[in-house]
Amino acid sequence: MPFAPVLRPAPAPSLPADLDDVLRLAAQSMFDHLAEASQGMMLLDREHRIVWISDGYKRFLPALGFDQETEFVGHRVEEVVPNTLLAQVIDSGRPILVDLLTNKAGTFVVSRLPLRDPHGEVIGAIGLVLADHTESSLQPLVQKFAHLQQQLDDARRQLSEQRRPKYQITSFVGTSAAAMEVKRQARRVATRDATVLLLGETGTGKELLAHAIHAASPRAAKPLVGINIAAIPDTLLEAELFGVAPGAFTGADRKGRDGKFAIADGGTLFLDEIGDMPLALQSKLLRVLQEQEFEPLGSNKVHRIDVRVIAATSRDLSAMVAAGEFRADLYYRLAVLPIRVPPLRERRDDIEALVESLSEDIARRSGMPLRMLEPDAIELLSRQAWPGNIRELRNALEQASMMSDDLHLGARHFAGLLPDAPAMAAAPAKPSSAPDAAVAPADVLRPLSEQIADVERRAIAAALAHTQGNKVATAKLLRMSRAALYEKIALYGL
């Protein structure tokens, strides 16, 4: 077929006069050689239309779903070759010298080059199949690629599942007046697009409500991205929220990465423990809320986004504003739609329903049989102060279930777990002849790691109760970092 050389260097005195002919012949023979040596070759015009395919390429047509060459040649490449990047090569004028292409016909090593006229204008492209997956030397490479692709697909699927809301408004169990009011407000704010501020003690269900509000909002099909500000060291928080521009850092962040705001674009960002936001970052957050724009770390390029923010805190934000620890302008911007989530002690009527729903959840997740609570157990649970609220209630139920095989749990099953629970039924009396020192209580004859974990859990629960769930104060009291405290709270389900 006719072929025009694409290079035309200025003739130099030392070069032969028939240089054009030499170049034309070189290009022609290279073209013929590639058409023959490659597994397949195609030529495209400026409009992405396939104008010619080599004999080798014709054997791929059945696998691509075509019986006749005429069903393929003359069509735009993106319509007949899935996943091809040849159209981009024509539009950008940039070659892709070597790439792996996977579609229903298999996995191929391909090369894509733009074709230019003598003035340098792109007039089409040439696509080469250098090798296909049946070639034995390629097997290890293709298998590795297929494996990595599978892992990537799995990770993407998992990530999008995680970003789906886990709860609906009906997941907020309770029919007390206080619980009904929270659900009414949640339904109302879900239809609006303004910032929501959830205020309440630890474990009252703020995160559950954030998910539920997102699920009931027009953004439900878009991602819900959460970040716990207290659990991230101050020095990393800006990058975590706003991302890092390429080249801003060396090491892992060299290529740059998106922050939570960019990931949540179109959806909702849940900022948990907003009261722990360092003052220095509060102004940057205020700007995003006001302008819906930000600059990633190390960049002065403004990124526009469309994100709805739901913030939550167990701290007294208005007191923090008065103490100069939280910006007043940010507070007013966040508190456009505030919802106070009541502590469990203000809705004791809900305890029975919560126990039922939490017990079902514990049985489902743990594989343990479902436990029923006897009236004296419900009465005992309803008397507690529950500084850790529903999370603490769940934890008590979980522990009582783990420590007994009984299907019915009475108040005695909560011995040692709650301050005023009656002691467990007395253990059989030990023989009077046994020397005391030789008989250790069963409690200390357990793995040391378990016993240490028990002590740790109790110390953290007590400190949380003492500070009324204030995690900053709890971390200070226990002389541990906030991040370590959060890890332990999650580990022990406190």
Ligand SMILES: Nc1ncnc2c1ncn2[C@@H]1O[C@H](COP(=O)(O)OP(=O)(O)OP(=O)(O)O)[C@@H](O)[C@H]1O
């Ligand atoms: N009304 C409710 N009905 C059923 N389960 C609830 C309810 N409220 C909270 N829970 C459960 O209690 C646990 C703690 O809830 P959540 O994490 O939403 O609390 P939180 O207020 O965000 O706590 P923190 O301030 O410590 O982050 C979760 O397991 C949640 O599913």
